[in-house]
Structures are given as structure tokens and as C-alpha cells.
Amino acid sequence: MIYHIRSDARSIEDRAHALVVEQSVEMPISAIDDDSVLAEIVGRVLSVTDLGSGLFEVRTALATETVGDDAGQLINMLFGNSSIHDDVVLHDVELPGALVRKFGGPRHGLDELRLRAGAGKRALTCSALKPQGVPVKKLADLARRFAEGGIDYIKDDHGLADQTYSPFAARVEAVAGALGAVRQASGRTTRYVPSLSGDLDCMRRQLAVARQAGIDTVMFAPMIMGFSNFHRLVRENPAVALMAHPTMAGAARIAPPLLIGKLFRLFGADAVIFPNHGGRFGYSPEICRALARAALQDWAGLQPSVPVPAGGMTPERVPEMLDFYGADIMLLIGGGLLAARERLTEETAAFVAAVHGHRYE
Amino acid sequence: MIYHIRSDARSIEDRAHALVVEQSVEMPISAIDDDSVLAEIVGRVLSVTDLGSGLFEVRTALATETVGDDAGQLINMLFGNSSIHDDVVLHDVELPGALVRKFGGPRHGLDELRLRAGAGKRALTCSALKPQGVPVKKLADLARRFAEGGIDYIKDDHGLADQTYSPFAARVEAVAGALGAVRQASGRTTRYVPSLSGDLDCMRRQLAVARQAGIDTVMFAPMIMGFSNFHRLVRENPAVALMAHPTMAGAARIAPPLLIGKLFRLFGADAVIFPNHGGRFGYSPEICRALARAALQDWAGLQPSVPVPAGGMTPERVPEMLDFYGADIMLLIGGGLLAARERLTEETAAFVAAVHGHRYE
Numbered sequence: 001m002i003y004h005i006r007s008d009a010r011s012i013e014d015r016a017h018a019l020v021v022e023q024s025v026e027m028p029i030s031a032i033d034d035d036s037v038l039a040e041i042v043g044r045v046l047s048v049t050d051l052g053s054g055l056f057e058v059r060t061a062l063a064t065e066t067v068g069d070d071a072g073q074l075i076n077m078l079f080g081n082s083s084i085h086d087d088v089v090l091h092d093v094e095l096p097g098a099l100v101r102k103f104g105g106p107r108h109g110l111d112e113l114r115l116r117a118g119a120g121k122r123a124l125t126c127s128a129l130k131p132q133g134v135p136v137k138k139l140a141d142l143a144r145r146f147a148e149g150g151i152d153y154i155k156d157d158h159g160l161a162d163q164t165y166s167p168f169a170a171r172v173e174a175v176a177g178a179l180g181a182v183r184q185a186s187g188r189t190t191r192y193v194p195s196l197s198g199d200l201d202c203m204r205r206q207l208a209v210a211r212q213a214g215i216d217t218v219m220f221a222p223m224i225m226g227f228s229n230f231h232r233l234v235r236e237n238p239a240v241a242l243m244a245h246p247t248m249a250g251a252a253r254i255a256p257p258l259l260i261g262k263l264f265r266l267f268g269a270d271a272v273i274f275p276n277h278g279g280r281f282g283y284s285p286e287i288c289r290a291l292a293r294a295a296l297q298d299w300a301g302l303q304p305s306v307p308v309p310a311g312g313m314t315p316e317r318v319p320e321m322l323d324f325y326g327a328d329i330m331l332l333i334g335g336g337l338l339a340a341r342e343r344l345t346e347e348t349a350a351f352v353a354a355v356h357g358h359r360y361e
Numbered sequence: 362m363i364y365h366i367r368s369d370a371r372s373i374e375d376r377a378h379a380l381v382v383e384q385s386v387e388m389p390i391s392a393i394d395d396d397s398v399l400a401e402i403v404g405r406v407l408s409v410t411d412l413g414s415g416l417f418e419v420r421t422a423l424a425t426e427t428v429g430d431d432a433g434q435l436i437n438m439l440f441g442n443s444s445i446h447d448d449v450v451l452h453d454v455e456l457p458g459a460l461v462r463k464f465g466g467p468r469h470g471l472d473e474l475r476l477r478a479g480a481g482k483r484a485l486t487c488s489a490l491k492p493q494g495v496p497v498k499k500l501a502d503l504a505r506r507f508a509e510g511g512i513d514y515i516k517d518d519h520g521l522a523d524q525t526y527s528p529f530a531a532r533v534e535a536v537a538g539a540l541g542a543v544r545q546a547s548g549r550t551t552r553y554v555p556s557l558s559g560d561l562d563c564m565r566r567q568l569a570v571a572r573q574a575g576i577d578t579v580m581f582a583p584m585i586m587g588f589s590n591f592h593r594l595v596r597e598n599p600a601v602a603l604m605a606h607p608t609m610a611g612a613a614r615i616a617p618p619l620l621i622g623k624l625f626r627l628f629g630a631d632a633v634i635f636p637n638h639g640g641r642f643g644y645s646p647e648i649c650r651a652l653a654r655a656a657l658q659d660w661a662g663l664q665p666s667v668p669v670p671a672g673g674m675t676p677e678r679v680p681e682m683l684d685f686y687g688a689d690i691m692l693l694i695g696g697g698l699l700a701a702r703e704r705l706t707e708e709t710a711a712f713v714a715a716v717h718g719h720r721y722e
Contacts, residue, residue, distance in 0.1 A: 025492030027696035034495050041494030070559050072585040073522045083611035131386030133402030134395050161434045198431050199593035200561035224433040226587030232560035247441035335388035
């Protein structure tokens with residue numbers, strides 16, 4: 001584990017030691033009379049590096065036995081109580097290959113999401129159904145127009161749950177129906193990615209409704225449903241591709257490349273949505289690049305997760321974003337397309353054309 | 362909703378507006394052509410107050426329809442995407458009484474936890490089983506000695522899950538057996554509060570195991586299991602009292618009195634553990650006082666949740682803590698008792714006597 005800690009040079013050794021105790025046995029070492037606990041369970045400080053400006057990198061080791069194979073317990077042991085300390089950021093994690101393979105990562109990932117969209121090696125396109133509060137019929141009409149514009153995926157706004165104004169089951173039926181009609185008429189295949197909400201059982205019911213409507217990709221929010229339940233749904237639904245939304249990620253305290261690029265992927269997200277630099281959120285270009293790399297890079301044989309930069313994106317930024325990220329990406333533009341209002345289909349088609357026709361620098 | 366935003370005076374109106382858009386429709390207002398959405402769904406800024414030093418209090422209103430009755434969706438709408446913005450803290454929430462009563466709050470709360478312990482109106486006492494890594498037999502022996510010292514509740518260390526060295530079922534059986542033996546021998550009743558982990562189904566299985574062993578109080582981590590699943594377990598188990606642990610609360614970005622004192626209580630925690638000031642964590646006395654008050658105060662008829670200050674507490678601090686919090690409290694001392702090693706029972710008895718015999722200032 002790699003933590004970044006704000007400290008002065010005099011205190012950092014003690015602080016690092018306190019961190020590994022907090023994240024392992026959570027009690028005074030002097031009160032432990034079990035030799036195997038002292039030898040194997042108490043976390044260890046491997047190294048402390050001064051990064052300058054009062055910031056230190058602390059590398060630690062933790063017994064994998066404390067994690068078992070539960071995703072919730074992994075984050076509990078990585079950062080649980082330390083998340084309450086405001087001087088420390090969980091920067092990165094190196095896990096044994098066996099543990100990585102046990103969690104298993106994406107079932108579909110980049111290749112399958114491209115294959116399903118018939119996208120070859122190009123970047124994928126995505127938009128979002130919104131706003132909250134409009135009736136199902138209107139959402140289905142938006143979906144139709146996105147599809148006529150040739151987009152690959154359409155996700156729910158992450159605020160759409162099972163509200164009275166657009167209940168989940170009615171929404172899925174209407175949107176899937178609208179997309180089916182476009183497919184019939186034009187041969188164009190656009191996938192609807194509904195957002196699951198509620199407790200685990202509720203999500204299972206929603207997933208069953210979606211499957212019945214022919215849907216094979218869904219979205220959820222790992223930080224709201226909890227990692228263990230996220231990983232449970234992944235294991236229960238091998239045929240379904242999963243797109244992870246960063247709501248409640250509050251990632252200022254866990255490095256975004258780790259949380260969204262690495263951990264969400266580890267537990268099985270096939271695509272990870274994250275705030276692009278220069279949009280409505282404050283991630284830097286460096287963080288975005290590191291996040292995309294973490295989602296895609298070789299990691300103990302896991303499938304790559306599709307990076308999905310979003311959050312205030314506009315069609316004008318497509319060339320710049322493609323040059324920045326390359327083609328192993330899904331571009332998600334929601335409000336920036338919806339702002340075209342009656343010209344939604346045309347604006348979508350222009351977005352799609354810009355992605356399909358891009359010549360990389 | 363009340364947010365605290367760092368801003369300059371020139372930008373705060375725009376920033377406040379961007380916040381309510383982010384937390385409601387999440388798209389450009391100009392792209393919304395539905396009058397009822399504009400009138401009812403788009404969040405509203407009610408007031409902006411300059412708190413000085415570049416901090417502003419922003420009061421907002423949000424349609425309750427966007428929440429429905431799902432706990433996860435509530436936190437999604439309160440802070441989901443905004444949690445990714447590092448200039449904003451979710452400071453407090455005012456909910457309609459009907460919504461508060463729909464979530465329902467604690468089933469047992471302060472009165473019942475006292476009643477079960479035969480504690481009258483005094484403060485409750487609690488300790489913790491640790492460290493990670495010792496076998497079940499040793500944990501059961503620790504529990505026996507705490508019980509012989511007369512403690513009311515013994516919780517699992519929150520790192521104890523279902524690891525091979527102390528599997529949940531074996532641990533529950535052994536600890537419950539040890540406490541049963543003390544009850545037989547001395548008439549003293551001490552309650553074991555095992556920590557649930559894993560996905561919702563796994564927690565249900567653990568809860569069934571615990572119930573079979575006669576256990577009526579369990580602990581879990583709302584931030585790891587997710588609010589919707591937390592609330593589901595509460596509703597499914599009306600007879601079981603629930604103690605909430607703050608692991609992963611990373612509460613720097615959600616005011617601790619709101620998150621732990623108010624929201625954990627809202628969804629049904631009968632007792633809420635939080636880091637006491639002057640211990641291993643950085644909460645100030647003011648935050649701790651506000652948190653305890655939030656857990657206890659009148660709120661649309663909800664039961665009070667028992668505040669449980671913890672985190673590096675010692676027996677020496679008992680008088681000071683009781684004078685600070687009053688008797689409506691459970692004092693949790695873990696490592697501070699375990700440090701007594703072979704004198705654990707005596708040290709526990711001294712802690713218990715200090716609580717029982719305290720004369721409030």
C-alpha cells in the first residue's frame with residue numbers, strides 16, 4: 001500500500017507506524033501477547049520517502065489474510081479508519097496477483113464493449129438520459145434521437161432511480177422499445193445502460209427487468225451500493241457488462257486513479273466513468289491520464305476497463321480528447337448534446353462522425 | 362440542505378447555482394424544455410451567507426420526489442457528484458418530517474440499549490475484541506474477562522470479518538458461550554456485538570447465525586455496506602439493535618455530526634460509534650458535542666441513537682468524558698483496557714466502577 005501523508009520530518013516515522021497499526025490490529029502493540037499476530041498480522045512500514053513540501057510517501061505491507069476475499073473488507077483494511085484522518089491519502093495499492101485474480105476484474109471490458117457496438121478499434125460514444133423529472137415517454141424520445149444520430153451507448157443520468165415520474169421498469173421498457181424501433185428501421189444498434197439503485201435485492205429485481213427487455217449493460221454506483229454488493233452483482237451476472245459511476249467517490253482522499261481506475265476495475269467494472277479535466281470537476285490532466293492508464297494497463301491478466309471521461313464535455317472537445325486519451329476510450333457527452341434541443345439527432349450525428357473520423361496525431 | 366463552500370464573494374452566486382444544478386438535473390438549464398422540471402425538480406438556492414475567511418453557507422432546496430424512499434438515493438441526491446468537488450462540504454440537512462418518519466430511525470435506541478443492560482439512567486460501557494489474527498478461543502477468553510469485569514457491551518474490532526483465523530460463526534459461538542458461562546456463574550449480563558461484513562446476503566447469513574446464538578445486537582459499517590443495504594437490514598430485523606461503525610466515513614467532506622449523528626441515526630442505527638476528541642482522530646470537542654447532540658435530539662419523533670465516543674480512549678478519561686457528554690452515552694474503551702493484559706478483568710471492573718459511580722458536575 002502507498003499512502004501520502006502530510007507531516008514534518010520529525011514525526012513521520014511515528015505517524016507511519018501509527019497508520020499501519022490503525023489499519024491492522026488497531027490497538028497498542030504493547031498489549032499484544034500473541035507472537036504470530038506480531039509477526040504476521042501487524043502491518044509493516046516498508047519505506048518512507050520525503051516528497052518535499054511536507055508530503056511523505058509511506059509504503060506499507062498488510063497481511064492478505066486480513067482481507068479474505070471480500071471487496072468491502074479490502075477497502076476496510078486499506079483505508080477504513082484512516083479515511084477519518086485528514087492528513088493521509090490512500091495513493092496506490094499493490095496486490096498479490098492471486099488476490100487480483102480472485103476478485104477477477106471486468107468480465108467484458110474494452111474488447112467486448114467495442115465488439116457489441118461493432119466499433120472495431122475506434123473510440124466508443126455515449127450520452128445520457130436526463131433531466132430528472134421528465135416522464136418516461138420523453139426519455140424514450142431522447143433515446144430515439146440519440147440512436148438516430150448513431151451513438152453507441154446511452155446511459156441513465158445517475159440521478160434516475162425508481163422515482164414516480166419515471167419508474168425503472170416503465171423506463172426500461174419504453175427506452176428499449178424506442179431503440180428497438182430504430183434498429184428495425186435503420187439497422188443501427190444503440191445500447192441502453194440503465195442505472196440500478198436501492199439495496200442488493202432491489203438491484204437484482206431491476207436487473208431481471210432489464211434482462212427481460214434484452215439489455216446486457218447496466219450502470220451502478222460502487223460508492224453508494226458498497227464494494228461487496230457491487231462484487232456480488234458482478235459474480236452473479238457474467239453476461240452483463242457493468243459501467244461504474246463515480247457519484248459519492250469524494251475522491252479527494254483516495255487517489256482517483258486508484259479508486260476509479262484500479263479498484264472499480266478490480267471488482268469487475270467493464271467501464272468506469274470519471275470527471276474529465278477542464279469540465280465541471282477539478283481533476284487535472286495528469287490525474288485523468290493516470291486514471292485511464294490504470295483502467296487499461298496490464299494487471300495480473302485482468303481485462304481492461306473502458307475509461308469514460310465525462311462531466312461537462314462538449315462535441316467541440318472531441319478531437320482534443322481523442323488525441324489526449326487515444327482510441328481506447330468511451331466518450332460520454334450528455335448535457336452538451338441535450339443543449340441542441342430540437343437538433344439533438346444532428347448534433348449527435350456530428351459527435352459520432354467526429355469520433356469515427358478522427359485522425360490521431 | 363446546507364453546504365459550506367470555499368469561494369470568493371464574486372463567484373459564490375454562480376457556484377451555488379452550479380451546485381443545485383449538479384445535485385438535481387445535472388445538465389444545462391437552457392437545455393431543459395419541460396416547465397414542470399424547471400419549476401419543481403431543479404434545485405433552488407434559498408440563501409447565501411458569508412461566514413468569513415472565504416467560506417460561504419449555501420442553503421438549498423431539493424424536490425423530495427427525486428429521493429423516493431431509498432437511503433442510497435438520498436445520499437446520491439444530497440452529495441453524489443458534489444462529493445468530487447473539493448471546495449464543498451455537506452454541512453447539514455433538513456428533511457420533511459414525513460420523510461424522516463418514512464426512514465424511521467432507531468428501533469431501540471438509547472432507552473432499549475440501557476434497558477437490556479439493566480443500566481437505569483447511567484452511561485453504558487463497552488469494549489472491543491481485538492487484535493485481528495488471534496484465534497477464536499483467545500477472543501472468547503478476552504470476552505469472558507471483560508464480562509467478569511462487569512462491562513455492558515463487547516463489540517468486535519471492525520477489522521474482524523470472516524477471516525480464517527477467527528471465522529464469524531465459530532467466533533460467535535465461542536464468545537456467546539463464554540458470556541453465557543459468566544451469566545450462569547455470576548448473574549452478570551454482557552452483550553456481544555459481532556461485526557457483520559460482506560454483501561447483503563452474507564450479512565443476512567451472519568445475522569441468522571448470531572440470532573441462533575441468542576445475540577440481539579450487531580455492528581456494521583454503513584459506508585462500506587452502502588446506505589440502502591444498511592436500511593434494508595434495519596427493516597428486516599426489528600428485534601435486533603444495530604451499532605454503526607464509522608470506518609470509511611472519511612468525514613472530512615461530510616460534516617461528522619450530519620453523517621454519523623444524523624444520517625446513520627435516520628436509517629436506524631441504535632448506537633453510533635465516533636472518534637472522541639483527544640484520541641487517535643482529529644475531531645474537535647465542538648464536533649463531538651454536536652455529533653452527540655444530533656444523535657440524541659428530538660427529531661420528528663425518532664428514537665435517540667446512543668452516542669459512542671471511542672478511538673484511543675483510556676480509563677483515566679472516564680470522568681472528564683462523562684462530564685463532557687453527560688450520561689446519555691456509551692463509553693467504548695478497547696486497546697486502553699487490553700493494555701492491562703493479565704489484569705484485564707480488574708481494569709475493566711475499575712472502568713465499570715468509574716462509570717457507575719460517577720457524580721456529574
